[in-house]
Amino acid sequence: MDETTSEDPTAEFEGVGSSEGPRLEFYGGRGASAAPIVFFVGWAIVQTALLRVSDTTGLVAGMLIGLILGMFLVKGSWSDYANTIFEGMTQPVAVTAIVAWMWAGMFTETLQAGGFVGGLVWVADVAGVGATAFPAITFVLAAVLATGIGTGYGTSVAFVGLFFPAGILLGANPTLTFGAILSGAIFGDNLAPVSDTTIVSAVTQDADIGGVVASRFKYAIVAAAIALPAYVVASALLPGLDVAGDPRAVLVQGANPVALVHLLSMGVVIVAAVVGRHIVEAISWGIVLAVGFNLMAGLSSAADILVFRAPADAPAADALAGLPIVEIVSDPSAVGVGGSIYAGAAGFFALSILVLLIIAAAQIMIRGGAFEAVLEWSIDTLATNVRNAELTMVGTAALVNAAITINTAAEIAIGPYIARIGERFNINGYRRANILDAQTAALGYIFPWSGGVLAGYSAMVGLPDTFPWFEAGMLVNPAEVWPFVFHGWILVAVFIVAAMTGFGREYVIDRESEEVARV
Amino acid sequence: MSVLEKFLAGWSFRTTTPALEPGTTVSVFVSGYDPAEGVGTALIGDTRLLVEGMDPDAIDDQVAVRVTEYDPETATGRGEFEAVVGDSSYDV
Numbered sequence: 001m002d003e004t005t006s007e008d009p010t011a012e013f014e015g016v017g018s019s020e021g022p023r024l025e026f027y028g029g030r031g032a033s034a035a036p037i038v039f040f041v042g043w044a045i046v047q048t049a050l051l052r053v054s055d056t057t058g059l060v061a062g063m064l065i066g067l068i069l070g071m072f073l074v075k076g077s078w079s080d081y082a083n084t085i086f087e088g089m090t091q092p093v094a095v096t097a098i099v100a101w102m103w104a105g106m107f108t109e110t111l112q113a114g115g116f117v118g119g120l121v122w123v124a125d126v127a128g129v130g131a132t133a134f135p136a137i138t139f140v141l142a143a144v145l146a147t148g149i150g151t152g153y154g155t156s157v158a159f160v161g162l163f164f165p166a167g168i169l170l171g172a173n174p175t176l177t178f179g180a181i182l183s184g185a186i187f188g189d190n191l192a193p194v195s196d197t198t199i200v201s202a203v204t205q206d207a208d209i210g211g212v213v214a215s216r217f218k219y220a221i222v223a224a225a226i227a228l229p230a231y232v233v234a235s236a237l238l239p240g241l242d243v244a245g246d247p248r249a250v251l252v253q254g255a256n257p258v259a260l261v262h263l264l265s266m267g268v269v270i271v272a273a274v275v276g277r278h279i280v281e282a283i284s285w286g287i288v289l290a291v292g293f294n295l296m297a298g299l300s301s302a303a304d305i306l307v308f309r310a311p312a313d314a315p316a317a318d319a320l321a322g323l324p325i326v327e328i329v330s331d332p333s334a335v336g337v338g339g340s341i342y343a344g345a346a347g348f349f350a351l352s353i354l355v356l357l358i359i360a361a362a363q364i365m366i367r368g369g370a371f372e373a374v375l376e377w378s379i380d381t382l383a384t385n386v387r388n389a390e391l392t393m394v395g396t397a398a399l400v401n402a403a404i405t406i407n408t409a410a411e412i413a414i415g416p417y418i419a420r421i422g423e424r425f426n427i428n429g430y431r432r433a434n435i436l437d438a439q440t441a442a443l444g445y446i447f448p449w450s451g452g453v454l455a456g457y458s459a460m461v462g463l464p465d466t467f468p469w470f471e472a473g474m475l476v477n478p479a480e481v482w483p484f485v486f487h488g489w490i491l492v493a494v495f496i497v498a499a500m501t502g503f504g505r506e507y508v509i510d511r512e513s514e515e516v517a518r519v
Numbered sequence: 520m521s522v523l524e525k526f527l528a529g530w531s532f533r534t535t536t537p538a539l540e541p542g543t544t545v546s547v548f549v550s551g552y553d554p555a556e557g558v559g560t561a562l563i564g565d566t567r568l569l570v571e572g573m574d575p576d577a578i579d580d581q582v583a584v585r586v587t588e589y590d591p592e593t594a595t596g597r598g599e600f601e602a603v604v605g606d607s608s609y610d611v
Contacts (some may be wrong), residue, residue: 093608201545204608205608206608210525211525213527214522214525214526214528215528215529217526218530219525220530241538271522273523274522274526275522289541361610366609371609385535385565386535386562386564388567416608418610418611419606419607419608420607420609423548423550423579423607423608424548424550424562425562425563425565426547426548426561426562426563426564427564430529431529501532502532502534502535503531503532503533504529504530504532504533505529505532505533506528506529506533506545507533507537507547507562507563507564508545508548508563508581509537509539509545509546509563510533510537511528511545512546
């Protein structure tokens, strides 16, 4: 909630409603103000689903063109339209998400530079699991990694590179193992405080990230408690491949028990966020710990975390060349700054621009009346009571995320709709954020055009180059994995049941999410 | 609220018609206004809270309301407007 009560409450009272910005009129009526967003969604479906190009900057281009096309539909002054773009881009929701993403990116890249996945590989190795239990343990360990690093895509890539070939050699079913990896990725993408989708779900629903994480644990753990035995049962029923090789050899090459120290880095961020520390402070502590562990335990070099690659003719090249974070390079194209801190922040640049533009397009839709029209229709026909309202929120979030490969973009676009439907029934920010993010995380890793599936598959096609015994016929067709992403399907089902039964439902009068300033 | 309490909050099946306690003040989003009756309407789930003394411009805002009566049979209550305490995340 925005609980910024002024000294004179009536001062705020006078400014309510929609009078703060200009109303925009469009040829074709108020529905035409949705043109930029509709164009963008269409672009996103063509680019990411039909052409399978997961390029966030490509979506930026689509959103920019949509905003330009929308301008030609405006009646009267185009400057009001242009000003509305600026009004949208300066919304706190976008800036808050961008700041949180930067910090989360630095933390998660530093954890990956420290080889956190190697610690989990070591656990799998010493556990000595057989073919039947392998997909289940893969699901659990992928969930731990994804909860630590916040990126399900990164988890998919890392686990397909090590756990997937090990599972094949053990005799576990390849499609089921891939499904288990994607399920673990969903778990972490949904729950981690440093996950981009967690951050977006919280800020679009005016809720603090730590509170959101704590409140969604119940849904995630219920779904995982069903998915885990399901993997054991399915693994017992589904045949594996008969491939000669030593699965331990695959795991041992990446195992490093010392890297498990990053469970502490990850735990500090989660606990600090949940106890109510500002997310920037919580993640900063995680970064400090992760950097310290990396350097003290030799998990990474200083240059892995931050490095200046300077040309030999730089004025201070000789003087500073001895520093561990300075490298002198002869190749001009290698000149630059690098390391996990750099890459972590830079990894969100394109998404940051995209969120600004999507929020701008949403503001056009709000000022032009299309958002109101969609809301009115939804309230009249779908969200007729609180149960139907929650089912509508689940359904629309699922639909949009099923259609758009990059789930963070889909989540940003649908966030305002979820907020308004939920506010109408005084459903609190935590519940709204949980409904939004569960569908976002789940549907982003199920279908053959989903970003998480494509990320994992792209890593899989490189396996024949790494392992001589790995044949092209062992690749899992992305179109065949969808029935085996158990955690994703069960998470969606949990929310359908939760909407129908009231499990986990909280009203604003029960508990209010903490103010947005604390995200 | 402790960390454990935050993790344990909401492990229950919440009714669609939560009860209101007369004499207490609640902060709720107002979603409608009846000019004939001069009262606003807030839906807390499927419970209706009629808000007296509210300015119609406060629709979609979060307002503090002092509950004066509540009928569990019809899941309908009445209350007096006290102040605007917040606004919607997305004004339309």
